[in-house]
Amino acid sequence: MAGFILRRLLSTIPTLLGVLTIVFVMIRVAPGDPALAILGDNASQEALDAFRERMGLNDPMWVQYLDFLRGIARGSLGESMISGTPVLTSILEVLPYTLELALGAVFFGVVIGTPLGIMAALKRNGWLDYLLRVVSLVGLSFPAFLTAILLILWLAIDWRLFPVISTPTGGIGDRLYNLFLPALSLGLIMVAYVMRTARSAMLDVLGEDYIRTARAKGAPMRRLFLHHALRNALIPIVTVIGLYFGLMIGNAVLTEIIFNRPGLGKLIVLALNQRDYSTLQGLMVFSAFLVVMVNLLTDIAYGLVDPRVKLK
Amino acid sequence: MTATPLMTVEDLSISFRIEDRWCRAVNGVSFDIMPDETLCLVGESGCGKSITAMSLMRLLPGSARLGGRIGFDGKDILTMPEAELQTIRGRRIAMIFQEPMTSLNPVLTVGEQIAEPLVLHKGMGWAEAKREARHLLDLVRIPDADRRLRQYPYELSGGMRQRVMIAIGLACRPEILIADEPTTALDVTIQAQVLALLDEIRREQGLSIVLITHDLGVVANVADRVAVMYAGDLVETAPAGELFDKPSHPYTQALLRTVPRADAAFDLHPIEGQVPSIQSMPEGCRFAPRCGEAHAACSSPPNLSSGPHAVRCWARRDVA
Numbered sequence A: 001m002a003g004f005i006l007r008r009l010l011s012t013i014p015t016l017l018g019v020l021t022i023v024f025v026m027i028r029v030a031p032g033d034p035a036l037a038i039l040g041d042n043a044s045q046e047a048l049d050a051f052r053e054r055m056g057l058n059d060p061m062w063v064q065y066l067d068f069l070r071g072i073a074r075g076s077l078g079e080s081m082i083s084g085t086p087v088l089t090s091i092l093e094v095l096p097y098t099l100e101l102a103l104g105a106v107f108f109g110v111v112i113g114t115p116l117g118i119m120a121a122l123k124r125n126g127w128l129d130y131l132l133r134v135v136s137l138v139g140l141s142f143p144a145f146l147t148a149i150l151l152i153l154w155l156a157i158d159w160r161l162f163p164v165i166s167t168p169t170g171g172i173g174d175r176l177y178n179l180f181l182p183a184l185s186l187g188l189i190m191v192a193y194v195m196r197t198a199r200s201a202m203l204d205v206l207g208e209d210y211i212r213t214a215r216a217k218g219a220p221m222r223r224l225f226l227h228h229a230l231r232n233a234l235i236p237i238v239t240v241i242g243l244y245f246g247l248m249i250g251n252a253v254l255t256e257i258i259f260n261r262p263g264l265g266k267l268i269v270l271a272l273n274q275r276d277y278s279t280l281q282g283l284m285v286f287s288a289f290l291v292v293m294v295n296l297l298t299d300i301a302y303g304l305v306d307p308r309v310k311l312k
Numbered sequence B: 001m002t003a004t005p006l007m008t009v010e011d012l013s014i015s016f017r018i019e020d021r022w023c024r025a026v027n028g029v030s031f032d033i034m035p036d037e038t039l040c041l042v043g044e045s046g047c048g049k050s051i052t053a054m055s056l057m058r059l060l061p062g063s064a065r066l067g068g069r070i071g072f073d074g075k076d077i078l079t080m081p082e083a084e085l086q087t088i089r090g091r092r093i094a095m096i097f098q099e100p101m102t103s104l105n106p107v108l109t110v111g112e113q114i115a116e117p118l119v120l121h122k123g124m125g126w127a128e129a130k131r132e133a134r135h136l137l138d139l140v141r142i143p144d145a146d147r148r149l150r151q152y153p154y155e156l157s158g159g160m161r162q163r164v165m166i167a168i169g170l171a172c173r174p175e176i177l178i179a180d181e182p183t184t185a186l187d188v189t190i191q192a193q194v195l196a197l198l199d200e201i202r203r204e205q206g207l208s209i210v211l212i213t214h215d216l217g218v219v220a221n222v223a224d225r226v227a228v229m230y231a232g233d234l235v236e237t238a239p240a241g242e243l244f245d246k247p248s249h250p251y252t253q254a255l256l257r258t259v260p261r262a263d264a265a266f267d268l269h270p271i272e273g274q275v276p277s278i279q280s281m282p283e284g285c286r287f288a289p290r291c292g293e294a295h296a297a298c299s300s301p302p303n304l305s306s307g308p309h310a311v312r313c314w315a316r317r318d319v320a
Ligand SMILES: Nc1ncnc2c1ncn2[C@@H]1O[C@H](COP(=O)(O)OP(=O)(O)OP(=O)(O)O)[C@@H](O)[C@H]1O
Pocket: B016, B017, B018, B025, B043, B044, B045, B046, B047, B048, B049, B050, B051, B052, B061, B098, B214, B277, B278
């Protein structure tokens, strides 16, 4: 297992390098002069020059690129052009809030989506199956922010079950209570994805020869589904969870803004408003790392579920 | 022959729904399975051998419609409740499938898969069942059993997997073992080994084997009795020696002509034409389109004659 993880870890290097290069280029070719944007139109030429010099904007592109890579290799994402705080520090400060939101969403997706998908597969073409298929279709075509607003109107304002504004502080109970609504609204898309995958994976697996073998052994239904079929169906389900975990972090931005929660979302909006290019660049690099890490974890999860994976 | 049959298949029919029409894939097949015998079910591809075999344990998908009766231990397999069936499957009747590469669960260890029927039916704990699984691997001649038990199916060759399937089948010492072309997916030398193994175990342990194959060479070596199927019909059944000496049905004769024989009584040639698809079965005798002896009577379906050597053919009414 350790060798397998190491090999997967090494194979992420080219991906990361590619992503870093793209981020670097994107920030450089984006319209607008950072110095002008930050210091304002009225800034004196000396002030502008001094700023450019300090930020290394006068260096040739390749020097800037190498500086950028060198910084990352040292674990630094640079400093904010506005406040001078290291970008990584600002990110790490709010990251737990975003992660808990994304994890909460994945949690809802998995604990609601998997059983529903399996039930739909077992009662294929029954009323439950049709209902769930319609619901998941609607769920997928519904913008996440709309679900969030509907949930607020309904559960927070009408029924007063949850707070409208999610303040992630206090004890673990308070924190979970505040997390519930945003995580649910973000997780509903995940529910739809996981449900569909679980349904089709389960249907595929139930048609396999080894399920027939298990029936021929006299295995009862429960064991057939939960032991023989589910273990195999988990393989595609894990993929989808990994794939959409990245998406959840992206979508968390909107959810955070709607629920007025601290997190990467607020950080991004602030950086955008202030034209804080270095923070934006750091945020992009960081999300790229996050996605690659999630993929790595997904691969490791594969290795745990499917004995064949380690060989490849 | 005074022994009572272990299993009596009476007028078994199997239909599938294809394009809003029920198509009969097996058409009123009857045979007995006697204690301690090897019954071979032969016929070309698509004649309904596998689905007949699977019906003996009611393993066909829910989309199949079954008719007739399968008597076992005074009860009818086809109508018994699922829960009761689960106490028979794997314990008193076991089956080895045609596809060794896909019939084992890829995410479970070999040990767990062999131990499972013992846990399900013999009330053993997993530790005890795994110890027993070790003996079963010895029985099917898989060396290095301890290591094999911990491996996953992908780590095993086709021949090994089929032996594992046999070990699973034999785990609870069933009365009937159904082996559906257990060797077709394997190469020739392994084929012979697996078949010899099955025959040896049958003689040592005393069980009945239903062996499905379209290899008549295999049949000649191991069968006590043979049932020949054609397009969902049982067309001839006889003790093995008699069937090879005096094949009666035109299809059986044609089938035997496809096998190279030492005495060269027949020239070697394949049967012309193909097995009809279940969606377009001929009226009357289903073999008529390919039969050299077809005549007017053959436009209505012939019945199976009675007796130990039974034939379904209008031209063979006189066979004893
Ligand atoms: N689930 C199913 N739905 C529809 N038709 C089926 C189904 N299963 C089997 N059949 C049809 O029933 C017929 C008999 O199939 P079966 O698998 O029993 O043949 P076989 O004699 O075992 O052939 P082979 O030697 O190739 O294994 C075939 O025509 C097949 O197409």
